[in-house]
Amino acid sequence: AAYQAIAVSAEGCQEHIRAKYLPSFLAIMGKGIRDPRPMVRNAALYMLGQFAEFIQPEIAEHSQEILPVLLEQLDTSLQSLKPGEKESSTLSRIFYALETFCENLEEKLVPHLELIMGRAIAALQGTFSVRVQELSISMVGAAANATKGAIVPYLGAVWPCLEKYLTMPHTADTEVLLTQALSTLGVLARAVGEENFSRDFAEKCINIGMELVKNNDSPDIRKCVYSLFGAVASVVKEEMAAVMPVCVELMLKTIQSTEGVSLDLEDNLTSLPLEELSDDEDDQESQGDSQDMAGDNLDGVKSMSVQNEYVAEKECAVTALKDFAVECGSAFYPFLSSASLEVASLLDYPDYDVRCAAMEATAHFLIAYYKSGSEEGKQLFVAGLPALVQRLCACVVEEEEHQVVISALDALTELLKECKEGVTSVQGHPEAIISCVQKIMKGECACQDAMEAEAGEEDEEEEAEQDEMLFEYAGEVLPTLGRALTPATFAPYFTGLLPLLLKKTKKHCSVAERSFAVGAIADSLEPLASELGTFVPHLLPLFVEMLKDSEDDVRNNAIYGLGESVLWGGEVLVPHYSAILSTISKQLGLETAPRVVDQIVGAVARFVIADLTKVPVEEIVPVMLAHLPLREDLEEYELVFRCFQTLFSAGHALTLSRSEERRVGKECRSRW
Numbered sequence: 326a327a328y329q330a331i332a333v334s335a336e337g338c339q340e341h342i343r344a345k346y347l348p349s350f351l352a353i354m355g356k357g358i359r360d361p362r363p364m365v366r367n368a369a370l371y372m373l374g375q376f377a378e379f380i381q382p383e384i385a386e387h388s389q390e391i392l393p394v395l396l397e398q399l400d401t402s403l404q405s406l407k408p409g410e411k412e413s414s415t416l417s418r419i420f421y422a423l424e425t426f427c428e429n430l431e432e433k434l435v436p437h438l439e440l441i442m443g444r445a446i447a448a449l450q451g452t453f454s455v456r457v458q459e460l461s462i463s464m465v466g467a468a469a470n471a472t473k474g475a476i477v478p479y480l481g482a483v484w485p486c487l488e489k490y491l492t493m494p495h496t497a498d499t500e501v502l503l504t505q506a507l508s509t510l511g512v513l514a515r516a517v518g519e520e521n522f523s524r525d526f527a528e529k530c531i532n533i534g535m536e537l538v539k540n541n542d543s544p545d546i547r548k549c550v551y552s553l554f555g556a557v558a559s560v561v562k563e564e565m566a567a568v569m570p571v572c573v574e575l576m577l578k579t580i581q582s583t584e585g586v587s588l589d590l591e592d593n594l595t596s597l598p599l600e601e602l603s604d605d606e607d608d609q610e611s612q613g614d615s616q617d618m619a620g621d622n623l624d625g626v627k628s629m630s631v632q633n634e635y636v637a638e639k640e641c642a643v644t645a646l647k648d649f650a651v652e653c654g655s656a657f658y659p660f661l662s663s664a665s666l667e668v669a670s671l672l673d674y675p676d677y678d679v680r681c682a683a684m685e686a687t688a689h690f691l692i693a694y695y696k697s698g699s700e701e702g703k704q705l706f707v708a709g710l711p712a713l714v715q716r717l718c719a720c721v722v723e724e725e726e727h728q729v730v731i732s733a734l735d736a737l738t739e740l741l742k743e744c745k746e747g748v749t750s751v752q753g754h755p756e757a758i759i760s761c762v763q764k765i766m767k768g769e770c771a772c773q774d775a776m777e778a779e780a781g782e783e784d785e786e787e788e789a790e791q792d793e794m795l796f797e798y799a800g801e802v803l804p805t806l807g808r809a810l811t812p813a814t815f816a817p818y819f820t821g822l823l824p825l826l827l828k829k830t831k832k833h834c835s836v837a838e839r840s841f842a843v844g845a846i847a848d849s850l851e852p853l854a855s856e857l858g859t860f861v862p863h864l865l866p867l868f869v870e871m872l873k874d875s876e877d878d879v880r881n882n883a884i885y886g887l888g889e890s891v892l893w894g895g896e897v898l899v900p901h902y903s904a905i906l907s908t909i910s911k912q913l914g915l916e917t918a919p920r921v922v923d924q925i926v927g928a929v930a931r932f933v934i935a936d937l938t939k940v941p942v943e944e945i946v947p948v949m950l951a952h953l954p955l956r957e958d959l960e961e962y963e964l965v966f967r968c969f970q971t972l973f974s975a976g977h978a979l980t981l982s983r984s985e986e987r988r989v990g991k992e993c994r995s996r997w
Contacts, residue, residue: 328357328368335375336790342376343383350376351387358394363415366398370418377426385430386919392437395423399444403453412454420460424467432959434471441468442479449486455498459505462490466509469516476513477521483513484526491533500543507534507549511556522560530557531568538575544585544638551576551641555648565649566656573649573660576642580667585635640682643668647686650693658697665690665709672716681732684720687713688736692743706747714740714754721761727772727791734761734798738805745809758806759818765799766825793837800845807852816856819849823863830871840878843871847886850893857890858897865890865901869908877918881958884912884921888928888964891935899939902932906945913948919956926952927961930968937971946972 331350335342342350354376357369373391376384384391402416427434427441434441441464448461465483469476490506493499510530514522534550554572558565565572646664649657657664668690671683691713694706713736720733737758740748749755764770773792803822807815828834829842846864850857864886871883887905891898898905913925929949932940949968955961 326368328354328365328372332368332372332375335372335379339379342380347380347383351390355390355394358398363413366415367418370398370415370422373422374418374425377422377429381429384426385433388426388430388433388437391426392440395419395426396440396444399423403444403448403457406453406457412457416457417460420464424460424464427464427467427471429471431471432473432475434468435475438468438472438475438479442476442482446479446482446486449483455502458490459501462487462502462505462509466512469509469513473516474518474521477517480513480517480521491537500545503537504545504549507537507546507553511549511553514553514556514560519560519562524561524564527557527561527564535568535571544632544634547575547579548634548638548641551579551638551645555645558645558648558652562652563654563656565653569649569653569656569660573646573657573664576646577663577667579638579642580671582635582639585632587630636676636679639671639674640676640679643671643679643682643686647682647689650686650689655697657693658699658702661690661693662705677726677729680729684717684729684732684736685739688717688740692740695744695747706744710740710748711751711754714748714751714757718757718761721770722764723771725771727794730770730772731794731798734795734802737761738798738801741802741805741809749806749809749814755806755810755814755818758802759822762799762803763822763825765795766822766829770795792835793841796837796841800841800848803845804848804852807849810852812852812854812856815849815852816859819853819860823860827863827867830867836876836878839871839874840876840882843868843879843882843886847882847889850886850889854893855895857894861890861894861897861901865905872908872912877921880912880916880918881921881924884909884924884928888924888931891928892931894935899936902939906932906940910948913952920958922952923955923958923961926955927958927964930961930964933968934964934971937975937977942972942977 331353350372354369354372357365358373360366360369373395399416399419402413402419406412406416423441430437445461445464445468448457449465453461487506487510490502491510495503514527514530530553534553537546538550646668650661650664665687668683668686671679672687674680674683691706691709694702694709697703717733717737721730721737724730724733741758765773768774773795803819807819810818823846826842826846829838831839834842846867850864853860868883868886868890871886872880874880874883887909891902891905909925909928913922916922916925926949929945932945933942946968949965953965955965
């Protein structure tokens with residue numbers, strides 16, 4: 326019970342565990358995993374899985390101690406299994422912990438990949454139970470998702486195993502192996518990319534998928550096939566044209582289908598399948614007439630229920646159509662109109678996962694029109710954009726489901742990122758989008774009100790986590806809007822939001838609020854660029870003050886803000902160079918968090934990129950080199966390489982020796 330209590334607390338108490346209890350909890354966990362009593366082992370393994378998911382990146386730093394223990398337990402459990410014997414619950418927990426750990430380690434899993442894949446492949450090639458095979462297939466997918474291209478050397482051994490599951494006859498008991506193999510194959514396609522996923526292999530996947538849909542009337546199979554088609558589209562791009570008509574037709578049928586939907590009527594309280602309500606209707610009615618009829622038919626309906634597998638099938642069909650719009654370019658263009666029309670009908674669907682998928686897909690359909698380059702596409706974009714932006718903004722404010730609000734924010738961000746002035750040039754759009762961010766910051770959205778109204782003490786942690794997600798996605802919207810405007814146009818909007826952002830940096834605010842505020846300000850410096858002079862007196866002291874924060878995320882964003890100020894501030898920042906360098910140098914001497922140290926390296930690189938003639942290159946570059954390779958924030962390598970390029974292009978006297986250049990280059994490439 327104690328292990329389970331600690332496990333479930335990981336989701337809402339991450340910050341407290343990180344700050345005060347992690348070392349002692351890890352010691353307790355290791356002891357529990359080795360406990361001879363199955364109940365205790367299971368609880369400790371569950372605790373590890375929860376920690377792997379929610380206590381990141383700290384838990385990843387202990388991979389050298391944790392993974393050997395997990396693999397040892399896996400070996401012991403598999404060796405103790407007799408042919409035909411049902412696996413223990415402990416074995417399922419070990420796989421759960423391993424899979425969760427793999428997914429969240431990401432590239433840090435690469436050094437351990439051989440050990441994990443060796444065991445997974447051995448389990449697939451053995452005579453283990455259906456459950457063990459299912460868990461092994463899933464673990465292959467988790468490892469591929471984490472390590473991307475590093476999984477390529479194992480494809481030769483994995484593919485025959487998956488092909489066996491995809492082509493063998495299945496019973497109700499073994500069908501899970503088919504769906505899991507389809508899911509993992511899709512993950513592999515996305516992970517290895519078009520460089521390592523051959524066209525012939527992609528064609529084989531499509532053919533297998535088509536055969537499976539043809540021969541199996543199963544929503545679970547169709548769901549997995551749709552996801553596979555979306556993944557293959559990311560590899561073959563416009564070459565999907567040959568199979569596009571059949572794929573789209575299947576997906577639209579799923580979207581239109583009422584299979585699995587039942588209505589509970591007021592009169593007799595009997596459950597009635599929805600498709601039976603329209604037996605006498607003309608199948609050729611227009612969509613508008615069908616919607617009117619649906620409205621008439623729903624009079625007197627007490628409730629509606631949808632079987633989960635059919636809901637998941639609809640969601641996957643919509644997501645696959647979105648993937649086609651993103652990946653397949655002109656090959657999907659002829660189907661954009663029909664896809665847009667059908668997916669729009671799901672924007673008010675009862676299930677929120679389907680609503681989320683429909684919003685994101687609709688946004689990408691408009692982006693596809695915008696990028697089509699045709700006059701017709703431009704007109705359809707212009708015609709459809711205002712209604713969608715209005716719906717998304719209304720959703721942020723009025724929707725009670727957090728996940729739907731997050732999807733709406735994400736859809737707005739994608740529209741701004743891909744269409745820029747196509748969105749912001751429409752009168753009222755920038756104001757409406759800024760208003761959404763403002764209301765989230767003020768806690769005035771319906772999803773925030775609903776959570777607060779329902780929350781007791783036990784729900785406060787969940788509320789904090791959901792608010793953190795809202796802040797994260799709202800923080801993406803603001804700078805993306807800025808990049809879609811000119812600095813002069815963005816500055817007034819930023820000025821209006823700045824007081825609210827500054828309030829969120831106060832000590833009494835949550836970690837999520839402080840991190841969000843500092844990060845959003847830092848991300849907005851690039852789009853402000855030439856207008857930064859007005860804000861420097863307010864922002865530089867803020868970033869320096871936030872370096873005193875006890876939370877790594879906040880300090881990380883503060884360093885990022887100082888670096889971005891230098892990179893985009895131009896001549897306005899030059900008088901502040903010495904003070905900023907002194908602050909960063911002092912912080913480097915105090916800092917213990919690897920991620921923040923990496924960010925300091927990136928900040929130093931930004932000085933060189935901004936103006937190497939105004940900084941003491943001979944002093945700061947050796948400091949940067951001394952802290953390579955980066956340990957956690959690998960995105961800063963882009964700035965490190967730009968720094969080197971700036972030095973070499975300028976023919977600067979400070980050059981690396983040939984051996985030192987090779988060492989740094991090799992270490993950086995191996996980590997990036």
